[in-house]
Amino acid sequence: MCGIVAALTASGNVVPDVISGLKTLEYRGYDSAGISVMTDSGLQVRRKMGKIANLEAELLSNGLPNSVQAVAHTRWATHGVPADRNAHPHTDDTGEVVLVHNGIIENYAELRTWLRGHGHHFQSETDTEVFVNLIAYHLRKLGDLHAAVRAALEQAHGAYGIVCMAATHPGILVVARMDSPLVVGVSENGTYAASDMPALLHLTRDFVILENGESAVLTASGCQLYDAKGSAIERPTQRCDWTPEQAEKGGYPHFMLKEIEEQPDVLARTAFDRFHDSNGDVDFEPEFGLDDAELRYFSRLRFMAMGTSLHSAILGQQMLAKLARLPGETLNASEFLYSPELEEGDALTVIISQSGETADSLRAMREVQRRGGRVLGICNVMGSTLAREADHLILTHCGPEVGVASTKAFFGQLTALYLLAIRIGRARRVLAPSQGRELLNDLRALRPKLDVLFGKESREAVRVAADYLAGVKSCLFLGRGMNFPIALEGALKLKEISYIHAEGYPAGEMKHGPIALIDENFPVIAIATPGRTYDKMISNMEEVRARKGKVIAVAVNGDSKLAAQADFVLPVPEVPELLSPLVNIIPLQQLSYEVALRLGCDIDQPRNLAKSVTVE
Numbered sequence: 001m002c003g004i005v006a007a008l009t010a011s012g013n014v015v016p017d018v019i020s021g022l023k024t025l026e027y028r029g030y031d032s033a034g035i036s037v038m039t040d041s042g043l044q045v046r047r048k049m050g051k052i053a054n055l056e057a058e059l060l061s062n063g064l065p066n067s068v069q070a071v072a073h074t075r076w077a078t079h080g081v082p083a084d085r086n087a088h089p090h091t092d093d094t095g096e097v098v099l100v101h102n103g104i105i106e107n108y109a110e111l112r113t114w115l116r117g118h119g120h121h122f123q124s125e126t127d128t129e130v131f132v133n134l135i136a137y138h139l140r141k142l143g144d145l146h147a148a149v150r151a152a153l154e155q156a157h158g159a160y161g162i163v164c165m166a167a168t169h170p171g172i173l174v175v176a177r178m179d180s181p182l183v184v185g186v187s188e189n190g191t192y193a194a195s196d197m198p199a200l201l202h203l204t205r206d207f208v209i210l211e212n213g214e215s216a217v218l219t220a221s222g223c224q225l226y227d228a229k230g231s232a233i234e235r236p237t238q239r240c241d242w243t244p245e246q247a248e249k250g251g252y253p254h255f256m257l258k259e260i261e262e263q264p265d266v267l268a269r270t271a272f273d274r275f276h277d278s279n280g281d282v283d284f285e286p287e288f289g290l291d292d293a294e295l296r297y298f299s300r301l302r303f304m305a306m307g308t309s310l311h312s313a314i315l316g317q318q319m320l321a322k323l324a325r326l327p328g329e330t331l332n333a334s335e336f337l338y339s340p341e342l343e344e345g346d347a348l349t350v351i352i353s354q355s356g357e358t359a360d361s362l363r364a365m366r367e368v369q370r371r372g373g374r375v376l377g378i379c380n381v382m383g384s385t386l387a388r389e390a391d392h393l394i395l396t397h398c399g400p401e402v403g404v405a406s407t408k409a410f411f412g413q414l415t416a417l418y419l420l421a422i423r424i425g426r427a428r429r430v431l432a433p434s435q436g437r438e439l440l441n442d443l444r445a446l447r448p449k450l451d452v453l454f455g456k457e458s459r460e461a462v463r464v465a466a467d468y469l470a471g472v473k474s475c476l477f478l479g480r481g482m483n484f485p486i487a488l489e490g491a492l493k494l495k496e497i498s499y500i501h502a503e504g505y506p507a508g509e510m511k512h513g514p515i516a517l518i519d520e521n522f523p524v525i526a527i528a529t530p531g532r533t534y535d536k537m538i539s540n541m542e543e544v545r546a547r548k549g550k551v552i553a554v555a556v557n558g559d560s561k562l563a564a565q566a567d568f569v570l571p572v573p574e575v576p577e578l579l580s581p582l583v584n585i586i587p588l589q590q591l592s593y594e595v596a597l598r599l600g601c602d603i604d605q606p607r608n609l610a611k612s613v614t615v616e
């Protein structure tokens with residue numbers, strides 16, 4: 001989806017800085033890009049449909065002057081087709097005010113009619129062009145850019161993250177946000193704004209995060225923040241622990257591959273500093289904000305999320321039931337609004353989101369809060385909306401996830417949920433300290449075991465299975481118990497990056513319908529590692545093979561009984577059943593990656609998908 005980068009310094013040229021920031025946001029998916037700079041003779045704008053490389057070519061052929069002040073944007077079309085004329089930045093009809101905008105102005109059509117009545121002309125179909133003309137209208141009346149932006153925002157309804165500059169106000173950028181992320185970065189070299197922190201990590205790691213309704217005036221030496229009523233406010237900067245290298249490919253051909261391979265480190269980053277070995281317990285940071293007494297108060301849990309995070313949620317429910325003996329339910333966040341309004345009472349809602357900006361999940365969070373309930377957010381992005389608005393928070397510390405298909409963030413979520421289950425289990429005294437210690441040790445012991453999955457033998461097994469799977473049109477992923485959500489996640493990974501149709505099912509459901517699909521061209525991917533579900537999974541695999549279906553099995557290394565029932569085996573190390581999802585998902589991620597590679601798909605930016613889905 002759309003990305004914003006802007007920069008302001010006292011001297012030098014910020015154009016290369018904003019272009020490289022824009023490139024960091026390429027993963028979000030976009031169809032055009034543009035930049036505007038302030039010059040002594042006014043504003044200049046360059047916009048190009050397609051990749052940022054097209055914009056760079058345009059800058060070379062149609063030179064852009066050096067400037068201390070620039071705003072840039074990658075656009076993902078909402079109003080108006082992808083085209084140069086619809087790309088951002090947009091200017092008002094005199095070319096004096098320029099705007100980049102993420103989000104949607106819902107009443108843009110009425111505003112356009114109103115502005116036409118006041119003599120404004122439009123060249124694009126975008127809501128943003130209406131918005132910038134509205135700012136220009138107010139600027140002419142009020143003479144102050146911040147006041148003009150605020151006046152325009154009062155007339156506009158919808159979601160926005162904006163950066164605005166005006167030829168009449170050199171040395172100033174005005175930014176504002178409502179339901180669309182916007183951060184301000186500060187350093188001794190300048191002041192910056194972006195829709196996402198990774199876009200500015202090459203310039204600063206100190207950020208001021210805007211809340212809904214707030215605006216700010218940026219100068220080269222800092223920023224003045226204003227609340228929704230327009231009163232000046234102060235807020236300390238927050239330091240981001242992500243590094244610029246984490247947001248780069250680091251020699252890998254794709255972010256997705258890099259992120260799959262980072263998972264052993266994610267385990268360490270998400271978990272190990274939180275171990276409280278002497279008590280067999282977990283120490284979350286202060287933002288968790290729930291002590292033992294409060295944790296004992298809750299008698300049921302509700303998990304909500306979307307997509308991959310929803311699969312974590314299902315597993316979280318299972319882990320919490322097992323280790324903390326707390327009953328729970330899992331809901332697709334987009335459906336919660338339609339659920340009957342029952343008493344929240346002593347329920348705790350856990351909302352899981354990598355980005356912390358998923359509109360459906362945020363809406364569900366606010367609805368729980370409106371109904372009087374409390375929300376614990378599990379999130380990867382410090383300062384995101386979920387991180388700021390949830391009543392309680394666990395950050396997953398995975399580092400920035402750039403590949404659109406979520407991998408390491410899923411792994412970090414499962415790790416955090418396992419820790420949460422121990423924490424609540426200990427608080428409720430259903431886990432003794434010795435049991436807590438054992439569970440922590442199991443997690444610690446997992447790290448070296450994960451290395452096997454990145455060894456030669458495992459990689460080769462994945463490649464052989466991928467050679468076969470790349471030739472099929474459709475397939476089924478089966479798992480039971482804790483590996484049913486892994487079947488769902490394996491199927492989602494395959495379909496989103498290779499476009500092969502795949503469905504995940506509880507294996508027990510196969511005979512109730514999907515078995516009709518099985519023939520020699522319809523394979524099944526079965527997750528059949530040791531545990532309570534092992535024998536039943538073997539029976540299901542036999543049933544598939546009896547109908548000539550091919551079986552790709554995720555199985556423990558050296559399990560010959562299972563290998564006899566499979567055409568391909570993806571070997572995994574043996575681990576406690578509760579941790580098997582963290583291991584079993586990895587070869588399935590690798591399999592999807594290898595299949596998509598064979599099919600020549602755009603792995604990091606699959607068609608039609610966006611990294612964070614900020615509309616419902």
Ligand code: F6R
Pocket residue numbers: 306307308309310352353354355356357358361404405406407492493496611612613
């Ligand atoms: C799939 C994927 C999506 C996201 C979903 C929720 O690989 O990435 O299904 O999991 O859009 O996103 P977050 O976790 O940011 O709320």
